[in-house]
Amino acid sequence: MPGLAPEALSQAYAAAFQRLLTVLSALTVLSALVVALFLRGVAQTQTEETDANPALDSACS
Structure with missing residues (x-):
């Protein structure tokens, strides 16, 4: 700049x-x-789904 x-x-x-x-x-x-x-919310959602459907987890293992 002059x-x-x-x-x-x-x-x-x-x-x-x-x-x-x-x-x-x-x-x-x-x-x-x-x-x-965001990751905390995803982790909580996955935990709630796992707690709600324990039979699905054992069937998939």
Whole structure:
């Protein structure tokens, strides 16, 4: 960018990448939480189905 000192440009890049890192970190944590909650729900559903139909489990084994 014309007219900007190299130090100012360097600081602007550092600030932009810091924001990018913060946003990507937040998205990573949120994605991990969503996956963990989804897997917990699937595991509970499978446990409830197994408890409700024990004869099916022994027949399939």
